[in-house]
Amino acid sequence: MKKVIVGLSGGVDSAVAVIKLQEEGYLVEGMFMRNWDSSINNDILGNPNDPNEVCPQEQDYMDACEVAEKLGIKLHRVDFVEEYWDYVFQYFLNEYKNYRTPNPDILCNKEIKFKAFLVKAMEVGCDYIAMGHYARIQHHENGSTLLRGRDDNKDQTYFLSQLSQKQLSKALFPIGDLSKKEVRDIALKYNLNVATKKDSTGVCFIGERNFKEFLKNYLPSQPGFMKDISGNIVGEHDGIMYYTIGQRHGLGIGGAGDPWFVIGKDTINNVLLVGQGSDNEYLYSNRCIVSNINWMGKDFSGEKKCTAKFRYRQKDVEVIIKYIDKDKMEVCYSQKAKAVTPGQACVFYDGEIVLGGSTIDEVYMNDIKRQY
RNA sequence: AGGCCCAUAGCCAAGCGGUAAGGCAACGGACUUUGACUCCGUCAUUUCGGUUGUUCGAAUCAACCUGGGCCUG
Numbered sequence: 223m224k225k226v227i228v229g230l231s232g233g234v235d236s237a238v239a240v241i242k243l244q245e246e247g248y249l250v251e252g253m254f255m256r257n258w259d260s261s262i263n264n265d266i267l268g269n270p271n272d273p274n275e276v277c278p279q280e281q282d283y284m285d286a287c288e289v290a291e292k293l294g295i296k297l298h299r300v301d302f303v304e305e306y307w308d309y310v311f312q313y314f315l316n317e318y319k320n321y322r323t324p325n326p327d328i329l330c331n332k333e334i335k336f337k338a339f340l341v342k343a344m345e346v347g348c349d350y351i352a353m354g355h356y357a358r359i360q361h362h363e364n365g366s367t368l369l370r371g372r373d374d375n376k377d378q379t380y381f382l383s384q385l386s387q388k389q390l391s392k393a394l395f396p397i398g399d400l401s402k403k404e405v406r407d408i409a410l411k412y413n414l415n416v417a418t419k420k421d422s423t424g425v426c427f428i429g430e431r432n433f434k435e436f437l438k439n440y441l442p443s444q445p446g447f448m449k450d451i452s453g454n455i456v457g458e459h460d461g462i463m464y465y466t467i468g469q470r471h472g473l474g475i476g477g478a479g480d481p482w483f484v485i486g487k488d489t490i491n492n493v494l495l496v497g498q499g500s501d502n503e504y505l506y507s508n509r510c511i512v513s514n515i516n517w518m519g520k521d522f523s524g525e526k527k528c529t530a531k532f533r534y535r536q537k538d539v540e541v542i543i544k545y546i547d548k549d550k551m552e553v554c555y556s557q558k559a560k561a562v563t564p565g566q567a568c569v570f571y572d573g574e575i576v577l578g579g580s581t582i583d584e585v586y587m588n589d590i591k592r593q594y
Numbered sequence: 595a596g597g598c599c600c601a602u603a604g605c606c607a608a609g610c611g612g613u614a615a616g617g618c619a620a621c622g623g624a625c626u627u628u629g630a631c632u633c634c635g636u637c638a639u640u641u642c643g644g645u646u647g648u649u650c651g652a653a654u655c656a657a658c659c660u661g662g663g664c665c666u667g
Contacts, residue, residue, distance in 0.1 A: 233627090314628095325628045355627090381627070426627045433629045468630050476605035476619040484630090498618095500631085534628065561630065 225249040226394060227343035228352045229335055230289065230297060232282030234416045235354030235397055237289040238405045241412060242396035243352060244293065253298040253343060254286045257306035257334060258428050265428070268435025278429055288415050298346060302338045309333040315440050321489050322565030323466040325534075327381045327426045328579070336389040350394045357382055358398035358574075359390060366390035368518060368576040373401040380534045383569040383579025384516050434464045434472065446492035448473065451485070451504065459494045462487045467594050468505055468561025486593035495593060506558045507587050512568045512580035513550045519570075519577035528577055530555070531569045532562045538571060551580060564594050 226243050230236045230252035243250045256279060260269060283299070290297035310329045317324035335353060343351045355378045356371030365387050371377040385393070397405055409417035424430040441463055448457035457475045459465065465472070465484045473496060475482040485504035486495035497504050510532075523545070529538035530553060541555045553568060562568075562585045570577040585592040 231627095235627095323628080323630080327628055330627090376626095378627075421627075423626050424629065430629075436629090466628095466630055470631070471620090471629095474604095474619060477617095478606040479618075481618065533630070535626065536631080563630075566628080566630090 223247070223249045224349040225251070225347065226350045226352050227298075227346060227348045228252050228295075229339060229354070230254050230286045231354065231422075232285035232289070232416065233354065233422055234409045234414070234419055235356075235405060236286075237293070237354075237414050237416050238400070238408050239352055239354040239396040240289070240293050240295060241408060242400075243394070246396075248350075250293075251296045251298065251346065251348070252286065252290050253300055253339065253346070254283055255300055255302055255334070255339060256283070257302045257310075257330075259303045262303065263307065263311075264439050265431075265436070267439050268432035268437075285416050285419070292412070292414060298342075300339070300342045302334050305338045306330070306334055317565045318437060318441055318463045320565075321463050321487050323563045324565045325381075325567050328384050328567055330426050331381055332384040332389075336385055336393065340389065340392060350392055352394040352396055354397055355379075355382060355395050356398060356402075357395045359393055359395050361391065366393070369398070369574045370571070370576070371395075371398045376402050379576045380531055380567060380569050383567055383576060384514075386516070387518070390518075434460075437464055444492060446494065448475065448494045448496050449488075451495065451497055456482070456496060462489065462492060462494045465494055466561075467563040470500075488593060503587075504592070505560050507562050507585045507592055508556060508558050509552065509554050509586040509588070510562055510568065510582055511546070511550065511584040511586075512553055513583050514581040515549050515551060515578060516580065517578040519572065519575065529571045531567075531571065532559055532582065533566055541570075543570065550583075562594070 226248045228236055228240050228243065228250060230240065232254070240250050240252065258265070258279070260277070287297060310326055310333055313329055314324050314326045336351070340351055356373055356376040357379045358369040358371060360367045360369065368379055368382060368385070368390060370379050406417055422429070441461065443460040444462070445458060445460045446462065447455045448459050450456050457473060467484055467486070469484040470481055473482050473484070475496065480499040482496045482498055483500065483502060483505060484494060485497040485502055488495060495504075525542050525544045527540070527542055530541040531538050539555045539557060539559050541553050543551050543553050545551055562582060564582050564585065566582050568580045568582050570579070585594045
């Protein structure tokens with residue numbers, strides 16, 4: 223009997239993952255991860271949690287315990303607070319310091335859930351690890367193929383785009399064929415306490431925060447002006463790293479006309495560039511340079527047509543890609559894309575198949591580089 | 595000093611005698627394993643710079659005051 227360790231989070235998805243694996247005849251054990259410690263990590267500003275109440279993490283652990291008991295599986299608990307800080311959060315802060323918009327959850331999967339966790343799971347002894355992601359995987363003799371989750375609205379392959387073949391070879395995604403509704407229905411049928419629990423959001427393991435305040439715990443304010451494209455001062459900001467391209471809220475610019483959006487960052491002069499209108503031309507680009515390439519598909523040379531997703535839950539766009547060098551690609555998209563932002567991932571797809579992941583570095587409109 | 599114009603919520607702004615549109619911002623919610631986007635809701639009734647008056651009824655008319663702007667000396 224093959225043994226699987228499931229990352230049991232205390233949510234409904236991983237609980238149903240256990241059920242699916244049991245139905246398929248695996249021996250299942252759970253492993254709960256704790257990766258963030260608010261007091262050790264100085265997570266004070268922007269933290270909505272009442273320090274007197276049971277913290278959400280412990281509630282999650284209790285929920286995981288209850289699920290484990292009900293489904294009759296052993297539950298391990300592991301602590302990666304240090305690893306998370308060193309390998310995910312440092313990167314996260316560094317990217318913000320460079321005025322980019324990082325995606326910590328992609329790194330969390332690469333460094334924690336499918337690395338540190340995998341090591342611990344192997345120590346306990348297992349053939350596979352499994353997570354409650356909405357994604358599908360096919361294992362062949364010469365590798366593994368990652369596919370979008372069946373539920374188009376919940377597909378989480380964007381976050382899995384930096385996993386290596388080695389990592390994928392050990393991974394199972396038992397709920398990838400299900401819709402969110404089906405997952406909840408199964409949980410209800412098994413009378414699980416988490417069946418109607420609200421989906422967790424926010425940075426994985428950290429949780430919901432007032433984002434700007436949260437960043438201020440680690441990155442001090444650097445006040446400056448907001449200017450429009452003509453150079454007129456239209457507002458003030460307290461640090462251009464707190465904003466991302468395409469952002470509308472939090473600018474506080476009132477007055478006449480359409481809403482204002484972040485359209486760029488003048489890092490030299492500490493100026494946040496803003497423009498009016500959701501269709502502002504500076505929001506759009508048609509070419510970008512990506513690096514940190516994790517290609518999962520068949521090797522290719524020259525140009526390749528496929529689709530790409532530049533931001534989680536944003537629709538794919540058709541692109542033509544080509545290598546510039548070993549770890550750098552040019553991505554062209556003639557129909558233009560909105561708010562393509564350095565630091566975010568560019569994930570390539572061929573239909574349902576995930577071809578690979580990368581990180582956006584430079585963004586262009588024709589030959590003009592965007593000040594993103 | 596004289597003449598003209600303007601004063602509506604944090605900002606922009608409709609209204610022109612019949613009982614305060616709309617937009618921006620903000621806030622709340624939905625959505626969401628990156629708090630980007632998007633969507634929904636709330637937001638002037640001791641109220642229309644102030645006071646007094648005309649009128650059944652005034653943000654809307656009149657007078658004066660205050661505060662801005664412009665023109666002529």
